[in-house]
Amino acid sequence: MSDAASGEGIGQPVRRKEDFRFITGNGHYTDDINRPRQTWACFLRSPHAHARIRSIDTSAAEAAPGVVAIFTGRHVADDGLGGLICGWTVTSKDGTPMKVGPHPILALDTVRYVGDHVAMVVAETLADARAAAELIDVDYEALPATVSLSACQSAGAPQVHPEAPRNTCFEWELGNKAETEAAFAKADRIVKLDLKNNRLIPNAMEPRAALGEFDKGTGIYTLHTTSQNPHVARLVLSAFVGVAPEHKLRVIAPDVGGGFGSKIFIYAEETACVWAAAKVGRPIKWTADRSEAFLSDAHGRDHLSHAELALDKDGKFLGLRVKTVANLGAYLSTFSASVPTYLYGTLLSGQYDIPAIYVEVDGVYTHTAPVDAYRGAGRPEATYLVERIVETAARETGIDPAELRRRNYIRTFPHQTPVIMNYDTGDYEASLAAAMEAIDYKGFPARKAEAAKRGMLRGIGFSSYIEACGLAPSAAVGSLGAGVGLWESAEVRVNPTGDVEVLTGSHSHGQGHETTFAQLVASRLGIPLANVEIVHGDTDKVQFGMGTYGSRSGAVGMSAIAKALDKIETKAKKIAAHLMEAAVEDIVFENGTFTVQGTDKSLAWAELSLAAYTAHGFPSSEIEPGLKEGAFYDPTNFTFPAGCHICEVEVDPDTGIVKIAKFVAVDDFGTIINPLIVEGQVHGGIAQGIGQALLEHGVYDADSGQLITGSYMDYCMPRADDLPSFSLGFTTTVCPSNPLGMKGCGEAGAIASPPAIINAVTDALGIRDIEMPATPARVWTALQSVASRAAAE
Amino acid sequence: MPVVSMTVNGKPASADVEARTLLVQFIREQLGLTGTHVGCDTSQCGACVVHVDGRAVKSCTMLAAQAEGADIVTIEGLAKDGELHPVQAAFREHHGLQCGFCTPGMIMTAVDMIRRKPDLDEETVRDELEGNICRCTGYHNIVKAILAASREMR
Incomplete structure (x- = not known):
């Protein structure tokens, strides 16, 4: 058959x-696997965002019941282990390489965020390990912390790393500054927008876990771990950290319960478990509890941006200039430098023919958890910026948002953008038309009027997104600073x-x-x-x-x-x-x-x-x-999934609650192998995008640097009753850059949906901007200021 | 240490446990039934839901000792005689799972939901899933699967 x-x-x-x-x-997830004579690890974490460690006294803990061993940064350093690395080097516009502070596996003399790793207790049971960790006496000298992204580069801000003055890791640029200035000089209209891209905490449902083992007979280390890329983990642990030669280290990522980027990276805990397994001569198991996951998994997003779009009198885009400050957290994580640079700046042309683009990105350190790739990684931030400013331009010019987009779509391929990418194929008009048809755009005014009769404010928002996937041609990423081929x-x-x-x-x-x-x-x-x-x-x-x-x-x-x-x-x-x-x-x-x-x-x-x-x-x-x-x-080009998402919301002016009334996504992923699975990927991505737009926000206390949103009671994960059912459609242009014609579908929903939602919310409220997440409190407050403005007029 | 005894998936189960042992620890560590998962530490995520005397319970929020004498069913005990439970089959049919980590809790919650509310609609399913978090599916196909299973079980 x-x-x-x-x-x-x-x-x-x-x-x-x-x-x-x-x-x-x-x-069989990592925590489901157990070994004879297995011990348990617990990590003592810094309670301070920034402190000097004067001394660590482990004597009481060592005497506690069940304790097998206790390791501190001193043991790690004495054993000659290297620190954790960033595998992508970004060069600043003055030609200097990014400024990297050391990232030790266990802190030596300074802690730099709440949750930073201070000591590892290995004991017979998890309860023993936790009880003993409580007995470790660390003499901290608490220091002022830098938490605010907007203030971290100012002169008096506490420094995260002495290697990086003004907490600035790199000052990167992309595009053509002179051409962009010239484009703005001849513009008929300049639209300006300040945007925040909120910090997110990934929250794969399976917390990170590790089971480290050492076979004394063969000298072979085995690490079962929650990894999206076990070979890269082995390479880093071997070549850079120096745990064991590559051929003496086996890394197994069994069933892994979601990743969304957060399990790409090589973390301290997994490294310490496999290293220490040889020291104690027994297997060591560690599984993060959810509180630890909030504190120590790499977070996502967290940008502050100023964007300006130049248009001619017909609404044709002439130029885009962007200045972004991107939070990197306290240490560079495995790929963190690439996310707000080459995965962000290169997508700022969106689906549009923009002749001149210039972007500057400052990557900065703060006393917060490291920030790295989270579903979409740079591309959601780019799409949010482009689609928010295009929508703002539509409102300022009075041109219908669909029509303004149409006037500026790229229509011939291949298309070279001013920011590196060469789009191979696409049909943006097709996905826009299909999405407008699916949501019944023509019927929107009637729906808005009907909602108004019920006292509800209805709004509609577009997002015409593009992403670069299929990472990536090795030569291309190598020339841009990657330490690996892809x-x-x-x-x-x-x-x-x-x-x-x-x-x-x-x-x-x-x-x-x-x-x-x-x-x-x-x-x-x-x-x-x-x-x-x-x-x-x-x-x-x-x-x-x-x-x-x-x-x-x-x-x-x-x-x-x-x-x-x-x-x-x-x-x-x-x-x-x-x-x-x-x-x-x-x-x-x-x-x-x-x-x-x-x-x-x-x-x-x-x-x-x-x-x-x-x-x-x-x-x-x-x-x-x-x-x-x-x-x-080795791919010959990136792939360029693209499409159009349209969202309709209803806002209850009494409560500020935003309800998603309709959500339509039309995506072009090229060839689809299994539509059931592809639809599932889109559903999940949109849910995370709705989470970013309406619910989720990783918040640190501005003074103390304590993570305020450190549990599911404080960090608002999307629940089933926060979300609608989604209406999906597909258009197809076959990708010419790989033999199967595929483009990739895993991140589209998270990339496309936030601006569609915020465009709809601001449309409903009749305001220019609202910060994500657009919580009921924020929406209600915005409505009060609209009302008081109206009263004053 | 106290001895606790209960029936788990139709078989007697008994062990000496510390008084502070949670039901989920008893199930995972003492009995080695690792299908029941732990996804949080604040009783929010629902990955640990099992049935205690026929009711869905978060097993991270109950001491093993409190389940003394109870009849416990875990995800491993749901299929009977090699036949998937209709909710299990519906999750597969409608792609109601991706990474699979929240799935055991979702399925155990759904079985109880259908028992209590035979005439489910979408709004009710979404409301009832308040205590189960999934990060992969956006719930779309989970809701679809539960509605389909509830229709089949009517």
């Missing part, structure tokens, strides 16, 4: 292979019985790779989906891989599989030609059967697979036994 007939092929909404274990409680690997192993194992360097933590990747393989080889196993997340099984983030697993990871499958087909045809005594060029492979063109000779996939391993009579100089091929795929 062909894959299309069986409903398992590309484009089919195949139900997920991985679901059975999750719905029956048989998943290709992906795959290995296809055909077994003698004809079933297939595919080893991928991508990692699935909810995205459904075990299904979509298998759909590609099954459909290409003409075998049942059940006969394909996708193997990922173990450095002992998969040779190397760059992992999953940046919506790259389909466009890059599956392209690597496609490349390996090409090699499999080439070799299989050679074997078929030998077995059927025909010329290779006469062999046709279709629906799992090899035939000799123009004859009735044929060979089934399983027969050929067996023959590849029996290898009887192979001409050894031409055909090696076996059927296994690997490939590394």
Whole structure:
């Protein structure tokens, strides 16, 4: 039966292979794994945002019941372990490299945020470890902290790192300043907007966890951990931290309960667990509780921006200039420098033909948790800025927001923007039109009038977004400061019985790779989906891989599989030609059967697979036994998913509560392998975008630097009753930059939705701006000032 | 240390535990039933929901000792004779899970919800899910799955 007939092929909404274990409680997450003689770790964390450590007295703790060992920064330093690194170097506009303060695994003499790691207690039970941590006496000299993003660069601000004067890590620029100034000089209208992009805390439902082990006999370390990219973790732990040589360190990321970026990074706790396992000679388990996750997972966003858009008299965009201050937190995390620079500035052209763009970004340190990639990573911040200022321009010029966007869309491809990116394909008008149709744009005035009769304020907001995904061509990112290449690997192993194992360097933590990747393989080889196993997340099984983030697993990871499958087909045809005594060029492979063109000779996939391993009579100089091929795929360009999201809200003026009345998303992801899974990705992304726009905000006390939103009682996670059902649609332009035509879908919802919502809220309220999250208190306050202004007039 | 005894997924279970042991710790650590998860420390996320005498309970908010003599069902005990429970099947059919971490709690909550309110509508399902947090799905397909299962179980 062909894959299309069986409903398992590309484009089919195949139900997920991985679901059975999750719905029956048989998943294996890191915290589910236990070892004989296992110990437990607890990390003593700084209660201060900024303090000098005068001394640490662990004697009482060491004498406490069940304590196995206690480690401080001194032990780590004495063992010669390096600190944590940032894998991307950003260069300032004056040509100097970014200014990096050391990032020790356990603090040596200074703590720099509430939750910074001071000591690690290893004990027989978690309760013992926690009780002993309470007995460690740290003599802190509390110091003033820098918390405010707007004040951190001022002269008197407390310094986070002596290496970075004025707390400034880098002053980066992109685009053409002179051309942009010239564009503004000839503009008929300049629209200005100040924007905040609120700090978010990722909150994957599975907290970070680690199980470190050391085998004294072989000298091999094993780390089970909650990672989106176990190979990158192994590389960093080996080459930079120096825990163990790469071949003596195995990193396994088993089932991982969501990541959203926060599990890309190499953190102190996981590092300490695997390092200390050899010191204590026993396995060490650590699982963050939610409070620790709030304090110590890398946060996201947190920008302050000023944007100006220059337009001519017809509403055509002439130029965009942007100044952004981006919070990096107290230390540079694994990819933090790239997020507010190359993942942000490069997307500021949006879907629009803007001849001149100039952006300056200051990356700054504060005494807060490190900030790094969170779902969308830089691209939501860019989209928020572009779509908010375009909407503001529409209101100031009186041009319909859809019409203003239409007038400025890029319509010919490839299109070189002034900020590095070369858009390969797209049709922005198509997604706009489909979204307007789906939401019934023409009917909006009637709905607004009807809402008004009920005393409700109804507003509508657009977001025409673009993102760069499929990270990324290695040469391109290398020239921009990346310390790694961003290709992906795959290995296809055909077994003698004809079933297939595919080893991928991508990692699935909810995205459904075990299904979509298998759909590609099954459909290409003409075998049942059940006969394909996708193997990922173990450095002992998969040779190397760059992992999953940046919506790259389909466009890059599956392209690597496609490349390996090409090699499999080439070799299989050679074997078929030998077995059927025909010329290779006469062999046709279709629906799992090899035939000799123009004859009735044929060979089934399983027969050929067996023959590849029996290898009887192979001409050894031409055909090696076996059927296994690997490939590394390096993309030729980023991919550019794009689309249009439209939101309608109703605001209750008495309470300030914003209700999302309608939400329509029309996305162009190129080729879609499994629409069920793609829709799920969009739903989740939109939910996180609604969270950012209306609910979520990571807040530190401005003076003390204490995290105020440190639990689910203070940080407003989206609940089911905060969200509507979503209406999704798709348009398709096939991506020319990879063999499958895929663009990526994982981040679109989180990138596109915040400006659509805030554009709708400001439309409903008749105001220029409101800060995210637009909580009832903020909305109500804004309404009071509108009312008092109206009264004064 | 006190001995606690209860029935878990139809089988007797008994262990010496410290008095402070939570029901979820008893289930995960003593019994090795790791399908029940812990996603927070403030009884908000619902990843740890199990059934205690037929009612959905957050097992992080109850001491093991309080479950003395109780009949406990965890996610591992929901399918009967190799047949998925209709709620489990609906979560798979409607793609109501992604990373799977909140899923056991979601399913156990949904089973109890359908038992208590056979005539569910979307608004009620969303309201009833207040105590279960999912970060992956945006709840769209979870709501769809619960409504479908409730129709099937009518």
